[in-house]
Amino acid sequence: MAASLEEANERLAGAMDALQRREGKTMLLFSEPAAMPASSALSAADWALMNTTHVLLDNAVAKEASRIADAMHLAVEEAQEKQKHETELANVRTPSAATLCVRCGV
Amino acid sequence: MLTAFAPPHLQELFLDHLIPTVQQLALSALNAGEWRKALAPALGVLQFVLLEDCWLTDQLVHLSQPVLFRTFFCTLSEVWKALLAQSDEDLGIEEPDGLFAGTYRSRLIAVLEEWEEETNLILTQRFDSFFRRIGQDVPRLRILSLPGSSGESSSEDEAPDKEPETQPRTPLKT
Secondary structure, three states: OEOOHHHHHHHHHHHHHHHHHHHOOEEEEOOOOOOOEOOOOOOHHHHHHHHOOEEEEOHHHHHHHHHHHHHHHHHHHHHHHHHHHHHHHHHHHOOOHHHOOOOOOO | OHHHHOOOHHHHHHHHHHHHHHHHHHHHHHHOOOHHHHHHHHHHHHHHHHHOOHHHHOOOHHHHOHHHHHHHHHHHHHHHHHHHOOOHHHHOOOOOOOOOOOOHHHHHHHHHHHHHHHHHHHHHHHHHHHHHHOOOOOOOOOOOOOOOOOOOOOHHHHOOOOOOOOOOOOOOOO
């Protein structure tokens, strides 16, 4: 029977932390951890290694890569917020179609 | 006017983040032979683009600056090819001893291969007609795929047998 996804992710997070501490490196993930079945013969650490796309890197390299990726995600969020705000402003300023004359558009 | 209907703020992402990260951070580190320093921005970009595709689908840089847009994909391809030509030790991607030792490179290549294929599909479907209309080569990622394998009809097609580079490269021009 499979452990709940939450439990599995907790175990995986613990295994990844242990691995990072043991190796003195930082794990850069390219995919989310999969849920680990309770019946798995693998240790949580081996499951984490096998079921995520990741690279263990020098701390400085991983930190810089994460900083760059985070900055880009933040830029996307900011762009989407700006766009949403401007769309809302435009909607406020533009009379809705219901208020326009269907013949002359005024 | 076409730009009036585009989300203009994602231009900033492309122009202020993606291009400087690849062309300044990664390329300058490669030219200095600092492989791990070059790997960081390349992996940062990869981590970002694997989760988002709006940087490519919701921008109009290709209209305002087509050469810059196309060059970005060439440069990113060159950066990754140069990085993959280095040893695991130089890149700092040796996997610890154990059950899965020595598989980082192959997993990284698998991720790059899948992303390259998906990106080239978007480029083909969304941008090829524009670039052909203005008489320019179509943009493509060429990290692992061979010229001519993604439907472009540029001069690259004339050399489809060219081997992908496997040796350390000479410094790239910035």
